[in-house]
Amino acid sequence: MDRAQKEQVVDELGQIFESSGVVVVAHYEGMTVAHMQDLRARMREAGGSVRVAKNKLAKIALEGKPCASIADYLTGMTVITYSEDPTAAARIADKYAKDNERFVILGGAMGDSALDPAGVKAVASMPSREELIAQIVSCLGAPASSIAGAIGAPASNIASILTTLEEREAA
Structure with a gap:
């Protein structure tokens, strides 16, 4: 060489x-x-x-x-x-x-x-870089799904209450 x-x-x-x-x-x-x-x-x-x-x-x-x-x-x-x-x-x-x-x-x-x-x-x-990124993304996604569930829950509760009230009035 x-x-x-x-x-x-x-x-x-x-x-x-x-x-x-x-x-x-x-x-x-x-x-x-x-x-x-x-x-x-x-x-x-x-x-x-x-x-x-x-x-x-x-x-x-x-x-x-x-x-x-x-x-x-x-x-x-x-x-x-x-x-x-x-x-x-x-x-x-x-x-x-x-x-x-x-x-x-x-x-x-x-x-x-x-x-x-x-x-x-x-x-x-x-963990590898890709595994860490996946863990971070899942952590970031979890609060968003919790918020969506919390926002959707009261609406479904209200709808079921209204449905129950309508059934009582009809009876």
Whole structure:
């Protein structure tokens, strides 16, 4: 790899570290090509990506970035999983680590917060962005349906009272 290619890789990694909601670093020693393809497919399906890069170039790319604290994890055969969704990469990496003993999570970062393996597991257990939006929408919709019910209830009560009065007068 010549100098221009290395600079391009450093720029790409720098953009990844700046724009990702979460970055997870893991060892992948002993994984087969099929395992890596499976990991990439799962990550892509969840809206994330997988990147294998030279540790030295990744450390250069981390300089001055909010998640610079993960530089300590970049030793040995490491792979970086990342996503814009603050939970997707952590969730997929955590599930994959349970299925594949050769995939070992070292830690990660969420913004400028460093995450140890337990922190990655905690982020993985958080609801996704879409789930949070759905919960907020349901909370916003609940008062509206309650108001509609409250407004409609007195009218139905009045109608039933009037119907009862009419029946009494007719009798």
